[in-house]
Amino acid sequence: DSGVTQTPKHLITATGQRVTLRCSPRSGDLSVYWYQQSLDQGLQFLIQYYNGEERAKGNILERFSAQQFPDLHSELNLSSLELGDSALYFCASSDKGGDGYTFGSGTRLTVV
Amino acid sequence: AQSVTQPDIHITVSEGASLELRCNYSYGATPYLFWYVQSPGQGLQLLLKYFSGDTLVQGIKGFEAEFKRSQSSFNLRKPSVHWSDAAEYFCAVGALFSGNTPLVFGKGTRLSVIA
Numbered sequence: 283d284s285g286v287t288q289t290p291k292h293l294i295t296a297t298g299q300r301v302t303l304r305c306s307p308r309s310g311d312l313s314v315y316w317y318q319q320s321l322d323q324g325l326q327f328l329i330q331y332y333n334g335e336e337r338a339k340g341n342i343l344e345r346f347s348a349q350q351f352p353d354l355h356s357e358l359n360l361s362s363l364e365l366g367d368s369a370l371y372f373c374a375s376s377d378k379g380g381d382g383y384t385f386g387s388g389t390r391l392t393v394v
Numbered sequence: 395a396q397s398v399t400q401p402d403i404h405i406t407v408s409e410g411a412s413l414e415l416r417c418n419y420s421y422g423a424t425p426y427l428f429w430y431v432q433s434p435g436q437g438l439q440l441l442l443k444y445f446s447g448d449t450l451v452q453g454i455k456g457f458e459a460e461f462k463r464s465q466s467s468f469n470l471r472k473p474s475v476h477w478s479d480a481a482e483y484f485c486a487v488g489a490l491f492s493g494n495t496p497l498v499f500g501k502g503t504r505l506s507v508i509a
Contacts, residue, residue, distance in 0.1 A: 284437060315496060324501035325484065338496050372437060382428050383497060385437035 285309065288373050288386035296394055300361040303389045307354055307375030313337070314356040315383060316348055319370040331356055363393045396421045398485050398500035406506040407475050415470040415503050417485030426488040427468040428497065429459055433481045441483075444468065455479070480507045 285308035295301055307314050316328040318341075327340035331350035342348075345363075350356040360367060370390050374383035399418045407413055419425060426445055430438040442453025449461040459470045468485060482504050486497040 284439075286437075317499075325499040327496045327498070330496050340496060374438075382426075382430075382440045382443050383438075385430075385439070387435075387437040 284384050284386065286373060286375050286384050286386035288371075288389050290389060291387065292390050292392075294392045294394060295363060297363055297365060299363050299393075300359065301363065301391065303358040303360070303371050303373075303391075305356045305358070305373030305375075305386060307356070307373075308384045311375035311377045311384070312354065313376045314350055314354070315374045315376070316342075316356070316358050317372045317374065319372060319388070320368075325372070328358070360391070365393050367391065368393045396487055396489075396498045398487050398498055400483075400485055400500035400503045402503045403501070404504045404506065406508060409477050409507050409509055410474050413470075413472045413475045413479070413505070415483050415485075415505070417468045417470065417500060418466050419468065419485070419487045420466065421487050421489070421498075423489040426497075427459075427461060428486040428488070429453065429457070429468075429470050430484045430486060430499075431455075431481050432484065432502075438484060441470070475505075475507055477507045477509070480505055 287306040289304045312333045315330045318326045328342040329348045330338040345361050348358045370388045372388045374385045376383050397420045428443045429441040432438045444451045444461045482502045484502045485500040488497045489495045
């Protein structure tokens with residue numbers, strides 16, 4: 283157990299739908315990062331939150347949004363889902379960048 | 395722009411043989427460098443990291459990596475591979491002293507181990 287909890291582990295949904303992925307960071311970590319992992323694109327950075335505030339944005343689609351709550355857990359919202367959104371979505375947390383990230387086990391999203 | 399290149403998509407080695415996985419990076423600032431391993435169906439686990447100092451760093455599971463600034467490389471090595479090392483390996487780079495900036499990952503190298 284890495285200390286980063288992601289739920290659900292698997293999600294199957296239809297095109298056009300909306301889903302929410304949840305991440306609880308490791309105790310004490312203030313930063314949360316979301317990554318999308320697909321076979322052709324590898325690990326793509328989506329968005330980062332630090333202590334409730336958006337810190338950096340990567341290749342995140344406008345259909346996707348995220349937030350970090352006061353208890354530091356984070357949610358990634360994916361809407362108007364397309365087949366191409368099928369991927370593994372990872373959350374990672376860190377206390378400061380130099381120590382690297384602790385990853386959760388991911389949410390596998392399948393859009394049918 | 396920062397980038398990480400892992401030239402080898404897939405490597406197959408025999409159990410007991412030595413291993414070297416290549417990583418080249420492009421980064422404007424002083425880099426933090428990391429190697430992560432991902433077993434099937436799992437998240438990424440940190441193997442080792444380099445900030446400064448000794449350019450040869452030791453990690454978990456018997457892995458080591460050497461930072462070579464002149465070659466912009468941070469290759470991962472293991473003297474004797476075990477079947478349990480079969481996994482996907484990712485090199486990543488971040489910015490030293492800029493704190494909490496997103497890591498940039500390479501596309502990964504898949505390691506297969508044969509008897």
